[in-house]
Amino acid sequence: MLLDVQDLRKTFDNGTRALRGIDLSVQDGEFVVILGPSGSGKTTLLRSINGLVGPDAGKVRFCDRIISPSTLPDLRQKTGMVFQDFNLVNNLSSLNNVLTGLLDSSNKFMSMFYLFSREQKLRALDCLKRVGLLDKAYTRADQLSGGQKQRVGIARAIVKRPVLLLADEPVASVDPLIAYSIMSLLRDVGNEFGITVICNLHQVDLALKFSDRIVGLSGGRIVFDAPTREVDDAYIRNIYRGHDRGLFFEDSGEAEGMSQ
Ligand SMILES: Nc1ncnc2c1ncn2[C@@H]1O[C@H](COP(=O)(O)OP(=O)(O)OP(=O)(O)O)[C@@H](O)[C@H]1O
Ligand SMILES: [Mg+2]
Structure with missing residues (x-):
């Protein structure tokens, strides 16, 4: 297992609960897209994997080592970041x-x-x-x-x-045609160089076209996680619709708190 995230939680100083217990394992060579509405915690999750955000609880194990202040410099050398605004x-x-x-x-x-x-x-x-x-x-x-x-x-x-590429909405600032070519490039370099890719996206169509696996985030939780070949557009949209109505949480009070 290349990456293993266990019960990751993050509440920001202002009280925003950005991650509410994330469990996610990623295999070597996978192209994983994280989909989710704005504010669902996608960036916070990616930044926690790269040690840019220190979680309150939970563990991130990467290349068989737990991310901590002492392992971080070395582990960060094994990751590459791609940003929405290019940086x-x-x-x-x-x-x-x-x-x-x-x-x-x-x-x-x-x-x-x-x-x-x-x-x-x-x-x-x-x-x-x-x-x-x-x-x-x-x-x-x-x-x-x-x-x-x-x-x-x-x-x-x-x-x-790097062994892992973390891309945070890499195509949010380009037009749809360019978005397509950038996503192809990410997938192809991942395959060619044997780099695992975790990519945050808003676009369901691009997720379906380019990923091996789709992980859906909503309100700081994973609401679905499936191989891309097993899901379609309607399935994903239905899940979010269900989530909007609070259907995916036992405690509906908590579901209300999701919309921030
Ligand atoms: N530094 C911060 N301080 C306080 N709250 C924050 C901070 N960073 C993020 N948040 C909050 O945490 C929640 C998750 O934010 P995050 O940026 O991870 O969402 P996202 O899924 O990446 O959203 P988007 O699709 O808009 O990029 C949001 O409610 C956001 O307002
Ligand atoms: Mg974001």
């Missing part, structure tokens, strides 16, 4: 943005650019080639289109050869 450094070239993916987050990366080896630069160029952007290697990030920016974001996430 590129605007005044740097695509190539330098990809190279930042090789830096340890504790480094002051702006001072590091001249320290990359030839081998690392070649590897970064190779990743740009893989995402179809070799010809933009020396173009500043702020001169790229949204779709191109996300391709750079993916190249940056894979340059360190």
